[in-house]
Amino acid sequence: MYRTNTCGELRRDHAGQEVTLSGWVDKYRDHAGIVFIDLRDRYGKTQIKFNLEDNSDTQKLARGLRYEDVIQVTGDVVARPDDMINPKLSTGEIEIRVKTLKLLSKSATPPFVIDQADLPNEELRLKHRVVDLRRPELQKAMILRHQFTKLVRDYFDEQGFLDIETPILGKSSPEGARDYLVPSRVHPGCFYALPQSPQIFKQLLMCAGYDRYMQIARCFRDEDLRADRQPEFTQIDVEMAFVEQDDVLSVIDGLIVRMLKELKGIDYPAKLPRYTYADVMERFGSDKPDMRFGMELHDLGDIAKTCGFGVFSKTIESGGRVRGLVAPQAAEKYSRKMIDELTAFVGDYGAKGLAFFRVNENGLDSPIAKFFDESHQQAIISRLGAQPGDLIFCVADKQSVTSAALSALRNRLGRELKLYDPSSFSCLWVVDFPLLHFDAESQRWVAEHHPFCYPHPDDVALLTTDPGKVRAQSYDLVVNGYEAASGSIRIHDAKIQQQVFDLLNIKAEEAELRFGFLLEGLRYGAPPHGGIALGLDRWVMLLCGYDNIRDVIAFPKTQKASDLLSGAPSEVDEHQLKELSIKVDLPEELS
């Protein structure tokens, strides 16, 4: 038997017992006559000690132990004297007086020390993920991830959902994200695609009568990575039949409230607040606003129109917008140089400039203040509710640019000005997304969510008259500024589906080719249905309070989608390619 207890469980009550522990050497403190070792496993650390008078051979062996050696010890649990209790350890009231020591596995010198205050750079951590995964921060994430998925499964089970698996090897569809492809050996020249999500299969399950489905599903998208995006990620995929939007939202409300309570001890109102897309876009400039703080956007169009500042008035004349926000008590905190930096920052979002005003007792102070007379200055102050000491920022541009620039600025200022508690949570629904948007590049309507999204019942008539105004029965769950879930009610009515396809300029033949197996499923008695998918990795990231998704994935990939641990992706043998009827044709600069 390798152990009778773990390294995290022994307390004062255990004093006097003989125990056997196994684990990793976390620290060693060698005093020649007495040697202390902190023994670690995933449950905690226990101090073990070796006395010269107890057993000089064992003590000699103990002195040679180094970081990450794996050992087994047997000895007696001893209560520590009061002045030697270590309050930093849960096991700090006891220690093990070792009688026998066995070296189970000698470690090579590790590439970095786990308890080091300065974290090694991420490249090294990913290369040596085995060592990295021993760090408490990653262990916390893995444990929380497990607790989260268990809670999710339990919750949906209680609600009558069935966990059903869907294929990993599927059919490629050109819409949406780029597919990861898998060549078929038995069908030369043909490829499977890895699922971007189990979307169509879960709709087919609804048609088949499995009216409450859930799955913790791995999804794959070959798009560029971000701090919160990996090429393979995990969704909590949910679909329900005979439901309206409110039914889906209520089920998820219940999940979120329970999860925040059980995993974070946070009491959240039983029903998460709901906002319309139009509302949050106007007030926050984003469809995923971080509502842990205010600092809302305000429209200054009417004031800008008549002011003396040409950039503003001309923007309004040409159909653009002037909007602004107030950074509370930031006038002194942001120097001209820092504001220049913010100007460059909003430039990334297309803003050609960033107007600013420092608010003082008499009005506005700014290089462009002279273009605003007393009444215009007061109008701006009163519209924004600004106080002396505040700093006002404005962007004048087409609507989409004012939204993108100001929402990014808002997030940045909120963080820099510490306007919220980073450990708090703000969860909300955004509903009534537009069904379609007009893509200027391809000069056509494209689906905002996907082509199977049901239009808002009040807007069906608009499909033929004003498609851009049609709202969808789709919804996002937004947490701390992240899209944490997204879903919709699907079309189960062939006539409306046809209308949407027509709008998207998808011909019947093409629809049959691309989504034929879904349309086929919808043909034989499709119940009204809808669903949602939660981003598991993002949720765990948020629950841990981390700012990147890699720290909640055991073996993540880098920004270039490589796995530094295994070396994937890699070239394969010629005979493997031949078997798959594949010839590699590298671009010239790589060959």
Added chain:
RNA sequence: GGCCCUGUAGCUCAAUUGGUUAGAGUACCGGACUGUCGAUCCGGUGGUUGCGGGUUCGAGCCCCGUCGGGGUCGCCA
């Protein structure tokens, strides 16, 4: 594909802004030490400054290219 940051000892960082033999802490190796818990003290090993070019009397530092890592815009139905 664009923009920005980054790469110096096993690790975390420094190097007076182009100037002597590239330093410190930690890890590692050796020694001392019987109550430490970031143990302490003494000594030692350890470097093609990511790689390749260039400018210069002289490059860790400047320039060009390239590779890796990170952030972000585009992209992600």
